[in-house]
Amino acid sequence: MRWGLRRRASGAAALSAAGSWWGPPRFPGHPGWLGTARRLAGRSVAGVDNQLSSPNSGRYRDTVLLPQTSFPMKLLGRQQPDMELEIQQKCEFAELYSWQRKRKVKTEFCLHDGPPYANGDPHVGHALNKILKDIANRYHVMRGSKVHFVPGWDCHGLPIETKVLSELGGRAQNLSAMEIREKARSFAKAAIEKQKAAFARWGVMADWNNCYYTFDGKYEAKQLRIFYQMYDQGLVYRSYKPVFWSPSSRTALAEAELEYNPQHVSQSVYIKFPLLKPPPKLASLTDGSSPVSILVWTTQPWTVPANQAVCYMPEAEYAVVKCCTSGDRYILAADKVASVASTLETTFEVTSTFSGVDLEGGSCGHPLVPDKASPLLPATHVTMAKGTGLVHTAPAHGMEDYSVASQHSLPMDCLVDEGGFFTSAAGPELQSKAVLEEGTDVVIKMLQTAENLLKEEKVTHSYPYDWRTKKPVVIRACKQWFVNIADIKTTAKELLKTVKFIPGAALNSMIDMLDRRPYWCISRQRAWGVPIPVFHHKTEDEYLINSETVEHIAKLVEQHGSDVWWTLPPEQLLPKEVLSQVGGPDSLEYVPGQDILDIWFDSGTSWSSVLPGTDQRADLYLEGKDQLGGWFQSSLLTSVAARKKAPFKTVIVHGFTLGEKGEKMSKSLGNVVNPDVVINGGQDQNKEPPYGADVLRWWVAESNVFAEVTVGPSALGAARDDINKLRNTLRFLLGNVTGFNPETDSVSVKNMYVIDQYMLHLLQDFATKVTDAYKQYDFGKVVRLLKAFYTRELSSFYFSIIKDRLYCENESDSKRRSCQTALVEILDVLVRSFAPILPHLAEEVFQHIPYIKEPKSVFRTGWINISSIWKKPGLEEAVESACAMRDSFLGSIPGKNPTEYEVIIVIEPGLLFEIMEMLQAEETSSTSQLNELMMASQSTLLAQEPRERTADGIELTGTFLINLEGGDIREESSYKVIVIPATKEKCPRCWKHTAESSDTLCPRCAEVVGGK
Template sequence: MVRPTRALFASYASTLRLPKSSFPARPSNADKYVKRCTDELYQWQRAHRPAPELLSTQSGKDGRNVDGDFVLHDGPPYANGSLHVGHALNKILKDIVCRFQLSRGKRVHYVPGWDCHGLPIELKALQENSTETGSNIGQNGPTSNETTEAAVVVRNKARKLAMRAIKEQMKGFREWAVMGDWNNAYKTLDKDFEMRQLAIFKEMVERGLIYRQNKPVYWSPSSGTALAEAELEYDENHISPAVFIKFPLLEYSEALKRTFDISDHKVSLLIWTTTPWTLPANQAIAVNRALKYAVIKDPQSPSNGRLIVAESRLEHLQSFFPSNPLEVVGETLCGSDLTNGLSYLNPLRQLSGMPILHADFVSESSGTGLVHLAPGHGMDDYNVCKDLGIAAIAPVDDHGRFTSQGLPSKLSKRIEGFPVQGEGTKAILDFLENSAKFDDADTSLVLASHQFKHKYPIDWRTKKPVIIRATEQWFADVGSIQNMSLEALQSVQFVPDSGKTRLENFVLGRSQWCVSRQRAWGVPIPALYRVDDSGKVVEAIMTGETIDHIIKVFQERGIDAWWTNPKNDPAWIPPNLSGNFIRGRDTMDVWFDSGTSWTLLPKRSADQPLADVYLEGTDQHRGWFQSSLLTHIAHQSIKKGNSVPPMAPFRTLITHGFTLDQDGRKMSKSLGNVISPEQITSGSLLPPLKRKKLKCKAQNVDEKPTYDSMGSDALRLWVANSDYTKDVVIGQPILQSINSSLQKYRVTFKWLLGVLSDFKFTSSDQRPYISREHALTLADRIALHQLAQTSTAVHTAYCAHETFKAVAHLNKFISHSLSAVYFETLKDRLYAGAAADRRSAQVVLYHVLSELLSMLAPVTPLLVEEVWDFMPTQVKEAMEHPARRVWSPFKTGADERERKEMDCKIDTLLALHSEVKGLQEKARAEGSMGSSLESELWLFVPQNLVRNDGFSRHIFGKDVQSELMGLLVVSNVEILGERDSTLGDVTVWAEKTISLLGNGVRLLLGPPKNEKCPRCWRYMAAQKEELCGRCYDVVHEINGS
């Protein structure tokens, strides 16, 4: 085949309408676009939203319908470090939700916040100055002047650290194009916030929900403070020393005497424990009346005497003595036989007459069926002993070391000062193994020991084991509002649905909330302590009246005055109190801080939740979600005559998973797999760009690599593309896909902007599908139909908070429907076609561009703003800004029958398109052809498809042959009858018979019969170096002849 010369092609270049756009291949001037799509947009929408169509006749006090407002309440991150990808996942998800609601015409209320108090910040402040320690700060109740001075120092350091972290984190959040009221961001260290928090606390005191009690709480020796359950994590592989301990019986019941002759035998109760350090606090032993118990002996070790264990646990116990068969002595006993008339010796404390009690929690699933009770170190133990007046003792200090409290000197000398979970445990076991220490023991009281792996609570910040320890603490009685809390959750929408059960279980599992902490950096619990002349605390005083008085002093002097004022300053004591008082030093649990942040939200009608959405990580079911719910329900329960059903502060509760590396592992510095947000925005996790080779110059081997930086939109698209309802994986393969998608977006927009450079919009262009003025081709109608389908699917996904599905629909539409099919069919019309044909295509592309920008606006606002900046002036004048328009799904105007018919057409044409591509690839592989336009297609179609008055005629009719050329990207298409033999003697490169619409259709692919047109490159010219008929007419039209 003779090919025209390059010079001939060039001579017609000026007659082609090629795309013209200066839109760059990489993001540019990000700072300018960030400001526009965040601060300026947020301020604009506060003044111009809700959209007029959302207003109703029943409006609020400000003249706007409350339903026109959308409130997303920000769960405050800790102000104690640099941002990580978990921050990005959280903040960007929130921003996408807010931007979508803005696109619906809502007025968005989003005020970012920071959690500024608490242990994490205090510890970091202390670490920054190693000469300061927290050892003398965490002290229960009243404190010394030295402690007060240390508290002032740490509070100042913690405040500075928090403010520094807030500044750094805010900068990062804003660079990610997170839109919000940053100038009025809330901080839990703000005086106004603290006063609101204290007001809620006062309400709960007046309602009787706050009380002080000496009872077991989770205690962190590494942090020196009590912890709430929400502040615990669990080590699934913790190893504890487990021991079987003998407690000698001193008195025997008649039932036991009938079982065997006890005159020459010592009998002991055998218990098993994984916390031997709690043995000095033993106050009783528990059995279960419903269990059967056996008396056993070890014939090979008669010095062990007789042992009482649950009959069902004998096999388990025997496993520790494989060479010593254990024997049952006499008949079995009922659990009730052991609770009547029996007592035992506590050898550690040298106390006799210790009771044996019944407890329902004693089971035959573990241990020996007997449980040693230390009410000072276990809640179950405490509950059993409390009703019987058995005291809870805990000879352990704030740092987890043994004290001498209530212990005989013989024992305290051996263990005092030792950490309970280390040297202290060894000292106790050594003491028990040395029988010479006890008059009644002639052998070791430790029967056996082993290492036991189990799940154990650890401090969520220090990652070190916690203990349970009885101390005087302030508690919130949340059990009394439990039913109201559960009722409130019934009207909440949960995303995902499993969040409901999870939050309900946490509410059900908590009857009390330890709200006091023994740290300096926080909001003080406003308690006064009456002291006697020696300075000893007599009682704690905290009422609504005393808190009111203290709040007034706070208003005048500030929170720090609680520590800086003299210890006996009378200004803090209400006039109605007489005697000597000092101020407490406990601070509130930080979950109470953030849990009362709903007090900052705008007021709404009583039947509306304060916030439309709370969105946080799944760990917040036990944390912020729960504390917000409980404090809000407590507040509601206090209102007199409140007839409104209990209501959560949130309408919808959304939770996301954690971020993992590409291998599904949790990120940690020790594993070296931590990924920072900056690595994503800079593209440095991806291979560097290849440098162009320089001619006649040596390459600079020291030159720094250049990365394909796609900016903050890369980070945002990764978030939007992730199924956040599960743990989210991030790594190089995923980020390569994200960058590819962004590059595809940019190429698409550059092309659209280029081909619309001369487009002028008219009113008739608004609904081209039904307008008589537009001669839309089949390809145009297909594109508009698919645009409407995609727009609806994306909008629906956003509504359901399924952003990842929205992105998937978008990517499929751009890559397959547009780039791979529609754009390819259009290029000839746009570049070389007649003016009318070009304009009809531009009308469709205008709507494609407009809708793509609307669909992407919540996810990639920087890209959308940049596209808007490069928009041709006449197009920009016709189009409303994509971030400010009210977006509803694009509609073609077609009825349901037409839509179904179009779906069938699309399926048929896509199947045909795929088969033709396959034939072309085969011919190309054999070297028969190059460009797709170097081929011609013959279709042998059954006559019933051609004659059919239905839609098949619009695919295979003679009048659509030219349209099929563009859709299939071939130079010519001939549609022939299945028996037609007019093809003649032509070369066939490839052929195939396929099934379309239930009929066999034969495809033949071969070389075009005509010559290549030097203008459009289609093989449609009658003679070599001549224009095809279409190009001849267009050129003459351009030249005005």
């Protein structure tokens, strides 16, 4: 035993057992730190792969144990999609969901599927969403939870109805409500079948025979009961209010059904409202001077005929100005004087200023109706951002305007019909003219004639459009059904704070959207949907709804579907006891209402039909960011209204899919990515090769899904390349565990090679981090950890070191078995770690594991299994210190074969020497653990400089800091690496320069071959 080992007994004992008492290095900068020591990861070692993977030339080729596996390195052309279909059949993908539901396990994981819309082909946005959900579900199945996941479809609504009607063209005008409903249902069913087949092909785990559909009678009946529950609590009411109205769809829309066009062009006008009655505090304004007018700006001139008031900001400062061009006097905000004068191409002289509150009690003349007065009223919605600081107020055409009118009892007459045309109440000049087109032009001409128009100009600004017809909407007052959000908003916001949002910023976004929402209009004037279960009086403005009528309708709907509202006579829609009270069957005073429920109410009540148990809360909702104002919100509001709790515990919000350069996908740009083409290839398979579903899944997992997600040929090609590299790693693992039986051939950890123990140490760290990333739904991190592990730790580092031991040692030698023991564990952990992301590849690998005779599905065999005894931080000191010297050696012979050299390592006596001695007990060896790490022909370990030097040697020096037991043991040692050309001949079997002559075997190979 050398001097260093005698220094402390505890150190010697620990070293001999590769003791775990060694602490990991404290300073990432020191030469042995994990990342530095394996710089080799990016460096190819010339000759090693060729030499050791093909020593089968010559008479010893049959004695070399090369990898043996039928697992293919690559699947070319149609092989990938064909293999996936075969795997889905063989490994019973279709039965996995029902199998895991039957398990007797304690934990349950519920992911509630937000319904995709049943109105089109499956697209790449669907792929992003469904694959993310499936990765989460498969992980939880492997962790031993019983997963509850019921796929669903949103089947009603305007977009489906619009598509059906547009396909029918002119014939659509003569269709009855039932004919529209029948055609819409057929359309939705066809879309569902297309989407369902695609989701299953992507490997999404579900019971596809038991999904939920919002047009199912039982689903509709539950929805009607929740509607009545909310009505009974006073949360649902009917009122005359301004709503977003789509003239192109002839129905009211909710905020979530709008999209804002930032390039919309409006005709904006500056108009004057002559002051009729000056405010008492400003009576002197009209004393003997020229008349004064209130100056107003609006981008919606068509609303001017409906004006009822002009609003001001009480705390702002206002000015009376004299126009230097015309001499006219105007009132406007003091802050806006300069900008408005500039726009009007004139100058204003300020004659006096006053506070906004001083306008109280005044009124001005209507600019189109001279004998009509419009009062001046204070309002909180007036801002100084644009315009004049004075706002024209038309209560029938603005939410804030309506609020002001309610406070001051102003008229709220609507002058616009369902098609967006002026009614007769607007006067003969405007009647039947489209308000957003010719109607606007006529109003501007009328203002000009009345000499109240100061300027007209086009303005480009953001404006709400109908999200389906892509045409502008208007705000118009009409009688609709509303949910009183104000009464539940506070509770909803408090409950949201108990929900985990990923990313965290999504919580604030959702709260902001709730705050901005004044009310929720839930009625629609269409045929394809769930009827609002209300009867309207034939002659009076009153309606009939109570618990008996709604329960009667709900039972009918449960049995026959909501078509009964249109197919049964009205007297059958009412229970007998109610019918007798309202005129009986012959003289019934009420008729069924024609409004249907907003589809956000449809889908928002899905928790009541789908979520399991009495608690009916999902562990996870996972949808795109548009659902913060859509399904997430309608689910929350209905759940809070009905039972005062949120329907979700965690909400994950992902971005939208975009083209490769971050642009929107469109057919005209030719950048639309069709998932079916990704999987099966396009017409020209050179340009659009068949990638299979796993490439699509890898792309989803790898993407930063919390931002916008880009996809295109280069992203898909990169995903395929990554998977092919992973396949190569798996092929090496499979090929080198052939002939190994883990039950009988495994080597105990304490008896394994240090490098093998070290890999198990790294494997445990990898497994822990991967598991934690899955727990956090950070699938991008899983992919990053995977890629780093299989490219750096395995392919570039470990595999390059162990090939000689695997290929050239005796098959049952404990050295080789030690390595195979590690490979078996690595293979098992690796396959399970990517199985939720690449289920087809994971199952394919399982079919090729040689020691599993009857492979089950990897998903039926549990999650990663690691052992605490693998964790040995002290091993890092042993391996990293050797790797620091190996780095020096390999760096000195770039591009050359390391087996053509011998290495002499000189270390002063001390702890570093003890560590190296653990790897090589004898002075010189060609088969030691130290020499294996060096990859040289032989290594010599010395405590002092060699007496003789060769002229052609390369001398390299360095230091290594040993830092153990939390810093209690710290020792910096210097070392010297002397590199000299090998002095022996190349062995014809292992190709290391360790033979006495070129036609004789080296001692190690002679022993192995002799034994055979």
